[in-house]
Amino acid sequence: xxxxxxxxxxxxxxxxxxxxxxxxxxxxVTLLDExxxxxxxxxxxxxxxxxxxxxxxxxxxxxxxxxxSALRQSGVEHISGAVVWAIEDGxxxxxxxxxxxxxxxxxxxxxxxxxxxxPMPLPGWTLPGVMTAGAGQILLKQSGVLARRxxxxxxxxxxxxxxxxxxxxxxxxxxMVETQSLSDMTRAARHLTGALRGWRxxxxxxxxxxxxxxxxxxxxxxxxxxAIEGADRAEAVRFTSRGRAQRLACDTVFLHHGVxxxxxxxxxLDVAHIWNSAQACFVPQLDAWGESSVxxxxxxxxxxxxxxxxxxxxxxxxxxxxxxQQSGQLPASNRDAQAAPLRRALxxxxxxxxxxxxxYPPCAEALAPADSTVICRCEEVTAGDIRGYAKLxxxxxxxxxxxxxxxxxxxQGRYCGLTVTALLSAAHGQPPDTTGHYRIRPPLxxxxxxxxxxxxxxxxxxxx
Amino acid sequence: MNPASPFLETEDAPRVxxxxxxASLSLPDGANLAAALLAVGVEVFRHTPVSGAPRAxxxxxxxxxxxxxxxxxxxxxxxxxxxxxxxxxxxxxxxEAWE
Ligand SMILES: Cc1cc2nc3c(=O)[nH]c(=O)nc-3n(C[C@H](O)[C@@H](O)[C@H](O)COP(=O)(O)OP(=O)(O)OC[C@H]3O[C@@H](n4cnc5c(N)ncnc54)[C@H](O)[C@@H]3O)c2cc1C
Ligand code: FES
Numbered sequence: 381x382x383x384x385x386x387x388x389x390x391x392x393x394x395x396x397x398x399x400x401x402x403x404x405x406x407x408x409v410t411l412l413d414e415x416x417x418x419x420x421x422x423x424x425x426x427x428x429x430x431x432x433x434x435x436x437x438x439x440x441x442x443x444x445x446x447x448x449s450a451l452r453q454s455g456v457e458h459i460s461g462a463v464v465w466a467i468e469d470g471x472x473x474x475x476x477x478x479x480x481x482x483x484x485x486x487x488x489x490x491x492x493x494x495x496x497x498x499p500m501p502l503p504g505w506t507l508p509g510v511m512t513a514g515a516g517q518i519l520l521k522q523s524g525v526l527a528r529r530x531x532x533x534x535x536x537x538x539x540x541x542x543x544x545x546x547x548x549x550x551x552x553x554x555x556m557v558e559t560q561s562l563s564d565m566t567r568a569a570r571h572l573t574g575a576l577r578g579w580r581x582x583x584x585x586x587x588x589x590x591x592x593x594x595x596x597x598x599x600x601x602x603x604x605x606x607a608i609e610g611a612d613r614a615e616a617v618r619f620t621s622r623g624r625a626q627r628l629a630c631d632t633v634f635l636h637h638g639v640x641x642x643x644x645x646x647x648x649l650d651v652a653h654i655w656n657s658a659q660a661c662f663v664p665q666l667d668a669w670g671e672s673s674v675x676x677x678x679x680x681x682x683x684x685x686x687x688x689x690x691x692x693x694x695x696x697x698x699x700x701x702x703x704x705q706q707s708g709q710l711p712a713s714n715r716d717a718q719a720a721p722l723r724r725a726l727x728x729x730x731x732x733x734x735x736x737x738x739x740y741p742p743c744a745e746a747l748a749p750a751d752s753t754v755i756c757r758c759e760e761v762t763a764g765d766i767r768g769y770a771k772l773x774x775x776x777x778x779x780x781x782x783x784x785x786x787x788x789x790x791x792q793g794r795y796c797g798l799t800v801t802a803l804l805s806a807a808h809g810q811p812p813d814t815t816g817h818y819r820i821r822p823p824l825x826x827x828x829x830x831x832x833x834x835x836x837x838x839x840x841x842x843x844x
Numbered sequence: 845m846n847p848a849s850p851f852l853e854t855e856d857a858p859r860v861x862x863x864x865x866x867a868s869l870s871l872p873d874g875a876n877l878a879a880a881l882l883a884v885g886v887e888v889f890r891h892t893p894v895s896g897a898p899r900a901x902x903x904x905x906x907x908x909x910x911x912x913x914x915x916x917x918x919x920x921x922x923x924x925x926x927x928x929x930x931x932x933x934x935x936x937x938x939x940e941a942w943e
């Protein structure tokens with residue numbers, strides 16, 4: 381079995397930057413990612429798509445090629461198309477690639493597993509034709525596939541980015557239905573001075589809004605009572621905005637109200653997590669280098685708390701410095717000297733966050749969905765079901781599995797975990813930290829018997 | 845390009861034949877399978893085991909499992925697969941989803 385100094389999971393900006401940096405200090409590094417090509421969510425397929433669609437996707441996207449080429453030149457072993465499904469003490473990683481399971485061991489591990497879109501459970505959100513806004517963006521980046529008649533629903537900078545990219549690609553969204561209200565903006569205003577230190581982001585945001593306005597995309601703000609209509613697929617979005625009931629016919633609905641850390645792998649290792657009330661999600665507890673509560677387990681990028689792509693890249697480098705120091709490859713004084721400019725860059729990147737978090741809070745209705753709304757997409761458990769279990773004495777997310785299979789489908793709670801925590805917390809009047817989150821056990825993703833059998837064969841081959 | 849599809853394809857790649865639930869489809873070679881199926885107008889990928897409700901890709905990043913299809917009897921996430929010549933895909937039947 382291959383033995384490495386460092387195994388990194390996730391080839392987004394955090395993982396790519398960390399891998400190249402750690403290799404530069406002489407560590408043997410393996411980078412695993414389930415995608416066929418490096419880039420992560422933001423720089424998805426950047427080596428190919430930047431040439432084809434650079435104009436549409438913008439300069440920030442093309443920046444990803446600097447990371448992919450540094451990775452290529454670094455000597456890091458990048459195993460693409462590898463789904464990591466178990467991390468055991470020591471550390472032993474199990475993954476599936478091309479229908480075969482395989483394993484490797486590493487002294488230290490860095491989780492750079494990125495973010496997931498926050499679930500936005502609304503009536504009708506399970507219908508075909510309803511996707512996350514990030515999914516719409518992935519269709520565009522990776523495949524050049526555009527929705528002809530889409531309504532964007534939700535709030536936040538990523539929603540504007542996607543709308544602007546659709547405008548540039550020549551298929552503007554049919555409308556934007558936005559949930560943030562004027563009072564959110566007023567509340568956000570007190571973070572404005574901090575945000576101005578991150579002025580680049582503010583200007584970028586205003587430019588995107590101008591692009592969307594010029595394209596004549598109708599915007600409805602302060603939307604409430606949002607529901608997606610349709611029998612077998614999405615046909616229209618219904619909502620109320622400024623006291624007026626609206627119904628917009630469409631083929632595709634892109635939902636978005638922020639991203640949250642993808643903590644599945646960290647949870648499976650029992651890394652301690654705490655509730656971040658500004659971002660309304662759990663984040664792993666990390667020190668300034670990204671080391672978690674479990675020794676030799678590091679986390680960098682959006683998986684450690686939402687900061688965006690540039691912050692992820694810097695966090696990856698910081699973690700690599702510390703890992704190199706702990707491996708005896710870098711004196712502490714040298715590490716600190718190299719970290720200083722990175723810390724300044726990180727502070728700069730994060731300056732606009734408090735403003736953004738306050739201006740575009742997650743949509744209240746989707747944080748506390750109506751009783752009849754499905755919240756667990758896999759097992760079709762509703763918000764009312766969860767509230768019912770709470771009345772019967774169910775206090776924690778792990779118990780809901782026993783009560784009604786919520787979180788037991790193949791997605792393993794990725795799209796219902798936070799909602800279940802929120803519903804139980806509200807029902808019992810207790811903070812999310814007390815309610816807790818699903819315990820995550822391997823396999824992180826389903827693995828088939830055939831894939832396991834293929835691994836045993838490989839083991840025998842090696843032994844012979 | 846399929847005028848009936850809610851999606852527009854902007855790339856021209858050489859096409860290969862695959863079959864989806866018995867229907868023959870011509871998809872761009874090497875493309876993301878879920879994207880390619882959406883682009884040719886496939887609206888329903890599978891039905892849920894609980895209520896039989898129709899589902900189609902939701903996240904496109906391997907997290908939601910709503911894009912499941914069966915390839916040679918093995919259930920796989922279409923958004924994590926690439927199109928290749930001769931793929932034989934079937935819709936997982938209600939009650940037969942991944943366990
Ligand atoms: C769909 C989506 C689209 C986004 N688009 C933008 C955007 O356009 N602009 C922007 O500023 N921000 C965007 N974001 C926010 C995004 O999270 C970025 O800030 C950035 O991608 C974070 O970088 P990262 O390195 O932390 O993680 P990511 O770039 O998300 O990379 C994580 C990688 O880990 C892999 N991975 C996760 N789990 C496993 C596993 N078990 N086995 C193997 N591989 C695994 C994933 O496949 C992925 O490639 C998006 C987020 C999402 C969810
Ligand atoms: S669309 Fe979500 S897993 Fe494929």
